[in-house]
Amino acid sequence: MSAIGFGAKAWVASLGTYTAGRPIEEVARELGLGDPESILKLASNENSLGPSPRALEAMAKVAKRMHIYPDGDSFYLRSALAKKLGVTRDEIFLGHGSNEILALLGHVYLEAGTSAVMSAQAFVVYKLVSALYQAEAIEVPARAFGHDLDAMRAAIRPDTRLVFLANPNNPTGTVVSSTALYQFLDDLPEHVVAVIDEAYVELLPPRMQPDTLGYVREGKNVFVLRTFSKAHGLAGLRIGYAVAPPEGIALLNRVRQPFNVNAMAQAAALAALEDDAHIAKTRELVEEGLDQLSQGLAELGVDYVPSSANFLLVRVGRGQEYFQALLRERIIVRPVDNYGLSDYIRVTVGTREENQRFLDALSVVLGKGNS
Ligand SMILES: Cc1ncc(COP(=O)(O)O)c(C=O)c1O
Structure with missing residues (x-):
């Protein structure tokens, strides 16, 4: 074992680190999912329309x-x-x-x-x-x-x-x-x-x-x-x-x-x-996406916290388990147990197709749909 930490300040060694949304390539590698292109990341509240x-x-x-x-x-x-x-x-x-x-x-x-x-x-x-x-x-x-x-x-x-x-x-x-x-x-x-x-x-x-x-x-x-x-x-x-x-x-x-x-x-x-047009388009996409997700979740009988941003806190119960199960469906969401919200996952609003893919995958992992 290296002695490199010997002189390090004790309080630094005890600091926590930030856990980011799992990168697509890492998930593809770890789960042997092959083509990273087939993986959908809805974990870091990025803009699904892409850059301006x-x-x-x-x-x-x-x-x-x-x-x-x-x-x-x-x-x-x-x-x-x-x-x-x-x-x-x-x-x-x-x-x-x-x-x-x-x-x-x-x-x-x-x-x-x-x-x-x-x-x-x-x-x-x-x-x-x-x-x-x-x-x-x-x-x-x-x-x-x-x-x-x-x-x-x-x-x-x-x-x-x-x-x-x-x-x-x-x-x-x-x-x-x-x-x-x-x-x-x-x-x-x-x-x-x-x-x-x-x-x-x-x-x-x-x-x-x-x-x-x-x-x-x-x-x-x-x-x-x-x-x-x-x-x-x-x-x-x-x-x-x-x-x-x-x-x-x-x-x-x-x-x-x-x-x-x-x-x-x-x-x-x-x-x-x-680029005000890009912002307006993004706002529209998020608004429509929140409606789509809210409606889809309601149909699945799944609770959520109404949101004013480009993500939604979804009450699945046992968030970590659902996070893992959705990974196997090639969708990366965010577990939020670090906020004391272990019953929830956080999902970023995507495009219409991406939101539907999430809802379909959730339905599968909830045992309500077909894989
Ligand atoms: C509330 C809040 N503040 C700040 C940040 C950090 O954003 P940036 O990419 O500008 O560092 C985030 C990123 O998710 C955030 O959610």
């Missing part, structure tokens, strides 16, 4: 310049985002996915002796980031699968530095109303910074999207996080952004690596940002 066509074009154009380092300040993309969002360029920070920004926020705000508040059934990375910086994760039980904002407010302590809120939430698909969110933000004590993770917000009808950027413009203690991974269909490129008052952005810039956002991602995001 404009982004694909932009990527092809910049491909031959990949020997050159990227613009470390992402000037053009920050400018375009600022214009689109009605904020200033110095209120925008770009990251290697919003995941990187979550970790950098931990770097800036969390350490031993501090704490972060989050819902027990919110995106698991909040808990992992807290542990990474040796801060205590205060997990507040969810109410009806959503954030219990009153309980989260009550859980804030003098040593609390960050409050994480995913809206819509992953893995439950719930949203908090704009009124409740504004009330929560207005009531936050001065020593706490709110991280509002809006990874799925573009999928909401515009009238339901809360004006969290208004809080940024007013200089409040708020970081709004968004990503190009979901509605824009660019998960593979790893690019997300934070919008916050300039002082907050300046702090993030102190802890990031020089070229944390690659050139291909910058070019693709810039093009995707102008």
